[in-house]
Every structure is written in structure tokens, then in C-alpha cells.
Amino acid sequence: MITRRQTLALLGASAGALVLPQTRSARAASSTLRVGWQKFGVLALAKSSGALEKRLADQGVTIEWHEFTSGPPTLEAVGSGALDFGVTGDVPPLFAQAAGGDILYVGAYRGAAAFHGLLVQRDSPIQKVEDLKGKKLAYKRGTSAHNFALKTLRKYGLSLSDIVEVDLAPPDAAAAFKNGGIDAWAIWDPFFAVAEQDPQTRVVTTSEGILDNWGYFLGNTSYAKANSEIIVTVIDELAKVGAAAQANIDSTASALSAITGIPEAATRVMLTRSQADLGKVSLVPDEALVYQQALADDFYAIGVLPKQLTISDIVWHPNAG
Structure with missing residues (x-):
């Protein structure tokens, strides 16, 4: 984390x-x-x-x-x-x-194809994007994560109105994610690369194939x-x-x-993503x-x-x- x-x-x-x-x-x-x-x-x-x-x-x-x-x-x-x-x-x-x-x-x-990630805690009941319906999804409004959240939900038949939007800057979202204050987090690198290194974090999907x-x-x-x-x-x-x-x-x-x-390990993940x-x-x-x-x-x-x-x-x- x-x-x-x-x-x-x-x-x-x-x-x-x-x-x-x-x-x-x-x-x-x-x-x-x-x-x-x-x-x-x-x-x-x-x-x-x-x-x-x-x-x-x-x-x-x-x-x-x-x-x-x-x-x-x-x-x-x-x-x-x-x-x-x-x-x-x-x-x-x-x-x-x-x-x-x-x-x-x-x-x-x-940017890399998987520049963004949609994250949940490893023991979360959310297994696929469709499971986000009615759940708290955090991202910073007005950033690329906002676009990622929109496009991801749309691809799987949902819209922003189907989830509870939580407008948080990365440091606040990181804290809320860790303490269970949100159900999921849409975030960009390098924050994504760092968070996914935590064994308690699970990646539901990335931006690859969803948006440029x-x-x-x-x-x-x-x-x-x-x-x-x-x-x-x-x-x-x-x-x-x-x-x-x-x-x-x-x-x-x-x-x-x-x-x-x-850490260099997380940095290397970011630098070696597809199309980076x-x-x-x-x-x-x-x-x-x-x-x-x-x-x-x-x-x-x-x-x-x-x-x-x-x-x-x-x-x-x-x-x-």
C-alpha cells in the first residue's frame, strides 16, 4: 500500500x-x-x-x-x-x-495502455466492473481518472449515476482505500503502480483496451x-x-x-507497461x-x-x- x-x-x-x-x-x-x-x-x-x-x-x-x-x-x-x-x-x-x-x-x-487502474481490496466482493453498481468509487473529478471511470463503467453497461462518486485527490483516496472508506479507486500511474504492489490490493481492470x-x-x-x-x-x-x-x-x-x-520495483512496472x-x-x-x-x-x-x-x-x- x-x-x-x-x-x-x-x-x-x-x-x-x-x-x-x-x-x-x-x-x-x-x-x-x-x-x-x-x-x-x-x-x-x-x-x-x-x-x-x-x-x-x-x-x-x-x-x-x-x-x-x-x-x-x-x-x-x-x-x-x-x-x-x-x-x-x-x-x-x-x-x-x-x-x-x-x-x-x-x-x-x-501514455502506456494500462496507465490507469481500477483497484479494490483483495477480499472485496467486487469481482468485476458490473459489481460496482451502488458502490463507492473514488477518483479526482476533472482528472484523467474521471475519464477512465466514465469509460470503464460505460464499457460494462453502467454509468456514473450507477455508482456513488467520491471526489478525492490521490492522497485522500489512498487513505480512504486503505481504511475501507471507499469500495474502489480509479487512479493513474505512478499511484497505480505503487498500490498494485500491495498484496492486499487487487486490480479489477486497467485502461488498456478502454481508452487511449x-x-x-x-x-x-x-x-x-x-x-x-x-x-x-x-x-x-x-x-x-x-x-x-x-x-x-x-x-x-x-x-x-x-x-x-x-520503490524501483513499482517504477519499473510503470515503465514497462504495454505501449509505454x-x-x-x-x-x-x-x-x-x-x-x-x-x-x-x-x-x-x-x-x-x-x-x-x-x-x-x-x-x-x-x-x-
């Missing part, structure tokens, strides 16, 4: 968004790139290695790193101009766009348009960092374990936009989003500035 120390290591910086310099404009900070990161993936590796600092030195750009626990507060900071660049899963950008956040999709990455796992890099609109060359360089460097990491899983597992504080490839970083491809638009339409149709969205309205085109 996720220990308190591991949970704090992964999630202890959630207050980071509260202390960011909200009064600074993105344009004024063009010599400093303010990055919102989480303790997973290629951006964490880039921070640890100093790769972006080295790559951007010739452009006279320094990096300020601000740690977050999930996408929603990251994008709130990006949209307000307190950050210039951040990483998130698929759902948070939808809510940020609906709220009028000043954001642009500037890059994308493809796209993640995104978002930029503040003013910053991205004024600093096109920097954004292109960042995305290119992250792809290189990811490719190098994928080529040496042993070293990468050790490096990520040091960053996150979770840290090098799959690029400017936003058409297939990611198609996926994201379908997701936006779906969430609007079921009343989760307050209005219809056109994803292409906030996609950055480097040649256009």
Missing part, C-alpha cells in the same frame, strides 16, 4: 500553486520559463538532469520549477499567467478551456505566441530526454525512484486533437462540462507565432 512517506513525496507540494507570483505577466518573464511539473514522466526526468537548462542556455533562458500534484491547479496557474508551461492529463485542459483560461495546447505525449492515454503540455497563450522558438526547443528536448530514458530502463527506473520516492514509451513526445498530432475533441463532446453530452468546446481554437501553431 502507498505509505504516508510515499504519498507525501508524491503529493506534498500541492500548495505550490498558492505561492506562485501571480502578478507577473508571461511576456515580462520571457527570459525565464516558469514550468509546472509533477513527479512522473519525462518532465520530471528533464528537471532532474538539468536538460532544459542546458538546452536553453544559448537562448539566455533560465528555468523556474514549480511542483504540482495534478493537472487542474497546474493549468489554473498557466491560464492566469503565473506559469508559462505545464504538463497534464487529458481532462484538465477541458475544464481550463471552459473556464476561459489563457492556455494553448503546445505538445502531447502518449494522451497527456498534454500546455502553454500560457501570451508566452507561447511571444516565445515560439523556446517552446519548440522545449518540446524537442523533452522528446530527446524521453528517448534516452526509454533506451535505458534500468537507469531510468533508478532515476525516477529517486525523484518520486517510490517516454520518447513519444511531440507537437500536438492530429490524432491527439481528434481524441481530445471526442472527449470534450462526450463530457458535454453527459453534463460534466458546462459548454461545448472546440479544441482547435486553443491549439498552438508555432509558425503562426
Whole structure:
């Protein structure tokens, strides 16, 4: 089970968004790139290695790193101009766009097929997804786990109205899962990888075969348009960092374990899942936009989003500035 120390290591910086310099404009900070990161993936590796600092030195750009626990507060900071660049899963950008956040999709990455897991206690009477009817299912609303829960229930003939939704951030959900306060937990890596190592945890299903796992890099609109060359360089460097990491899983597992504080065994599970490839970083491809638009339409149709969205309205085109 996720220990308190591991949970704090992964999630202890959630207050980071509260202390960011909200009064600074993105344009004024063009010599400093303010990055919102989480303790997973290629951006964490880039921070640890100093790769972006080295790559951007010739452009006279320094990096300020601000740690977050999930996408929603990251994008709130990006949209307000307190950050210039951040990483998130698929759902948070939808809510940020609906709220009028000043954001642009500037890059994308493809996650492992089993990036999410639906977990129960080993002695739980829940044996299959259909058994969740009437049960307490925890996930953080507005995150990729929200989408995973929706798609999983739908695949097995249920809907969100068939379960008792429990809106919990990962640290609170981990505690509730351990003490029996919830019946099931929908969660993403690395929390999924850690939790499934516990012999008292059982995996009912994963996201493999249920949904694609796209993640995104978002930029503040003013910053991205004024600093096109920097954004292109960042995305290119992250792809290189990811490719190098994928080529040496042993070293990468050790490096990520040091960053996150979770065991190498759990880290290796995450890195070796089907279709996992840290090098799959690029400017936003058409297939990611198609996926994201379908997701936006779906969430609007079921009343989760307050209005219809056109994803292409906030996609950055480097040649256009």
C-alpha cells in the first residue's frame, strides 16, 4: 500500500500553486520559463538532469520549477499567467478551456495502455466492473481518472449515476482505500503502480483496451505566441530526454525512484507497461486533437462540462507565432 512517506513525496507540494507570483505577466518573464511539473514522466526526468537548462542556455533562458500534484491547479496557474508551461492529463485542459483560461495546447505525449487502474481490496466482493453498481468509487473529478471511470463503467453497461462518486485527490483516496472508506479507486500511474504492489490490493481492470492515454503540455497563450522558438526547443528536448530514458530502463527506473520516492520495483512496472514509451513526445498530432475533441463532446453530452468546446481554437501553431 502507498505509505504516508510515499504519498507525501508524491503529493506534498500541492500548495505550490498558492505561492506562485501571480502578478507577473508571461511576456515580462520571457527570459525565464516558469514550468509546472509533477513527479512522473519525462518532465520530471528533464528537471532532474538539468536538460532544459542546458538546452536553453544559448537562448539566455533560465528555468523556474514549480511542483504540482495534478493537472487542474497546474493549468489554473498557466491560464492566469503565473506559469508559462505545464504538463497534464487529458481532462484538465477541458475544464481550463471552459473556464476561459489563457492556455494553448503546445505538445502531447502518449501514455502506456494500462496507465490507469481500477483497484479494490483483495477480499472485496467486487469481482468485476458490473459489481460496482451502488458502490463507492473514488477518483479526482476533472482528472484523467474521471475519464477512465466514465469509460470503464460505460464499457460494462453502467454509468456514473450507477455508482456513488467520491471526489478525492490521490492522497485522500489512498487513505480512504486503505481504511475501507471507499469500495474502489480509479487512479493513474505512478499511484497505480505503487498500490498494485500491495498484496492486499487487487486490480479489477486497467485502461488498456478502454481508452487511449494522451497527456498534454500546455502553454500560457501570451508566452507561447511571444516565445515560439523556446517552446519548440522545449518540446524537442523533452522528446530527446524521453528517448534516452526509454533506451535505458534500468537507469531510468533508478532515476525516477529517486525523484518520486517510490520503490524501483513499482517504477519499473510503470515503465514497462504495454505501449509505454517516454520518447513519444511531440507537437500536438492530429490524432491527439481528434481524441481530445471526442472527449470534450462526450463530457458535454453527459453534463460534466458546462459548454461545448472546440479544441482547435486553443491549439498552438508555432509558425503562426
